Amino acid sequence: MPARKYSDTLLDRAAAMRDEGHSYTAISQRLGISYGAAYWHCLRLGADSPRAQRSREHAPGPRVVSRGNHQVRRFTDDEDRRLLAMELDGETVSAIARALGRKPNSITGRLMTLARREARRELKG
Incomplete structure (x- = not known):
């Protein structure tokens, strides 16, 4: 390693x-x-x-944006629900990525983002 x-x-x-x-x-x-x-x-x-706590839940604008030489698809509410349900069911990041047609690092990053949002909601109480 x-x-x-x-x-x-x-x-x-x-x-x-x-x-x-x-x-x-x-x-x-x-x-x-x-x-x-x-x-x-x-x-x-x-x-x-x-x-960052004042940021929006979902960014406005198009669902697909260009970053460098590639296209990035934003996550939909349905994808977020599926992703969280699969994680709760114990699916691996790779399995979730295959099911959603995403790359594993995209799934990992999204899980972290969703966790931060949940933590902010809990702080607001």
Whole structure:
């Protein structure tokens, strides 16, 4: 197994900075990691900017958007329900991805996003 690229200490610092309200750009520049790595690891660790709590449940606009050289399909409410039900049933990320016609990393990211939304709802009480 190859060595990990980032230490736990570095990733914990990135998460702490995000919780303090720093942007992903500021985190990546200060810690010397890519923007994508800052975003992914903060998402994975559940770190959120205090301002993120005002974000919308669903982004407005088209269901398919272009990112770089590929198309990205936003998740529908039905896909979210299916994804959560399959996770509760103990399905693997790979099985969920196949069933929804998505890539496994997309499923993992969506599960993390849905978990953050649920945590925000619980905080609002």
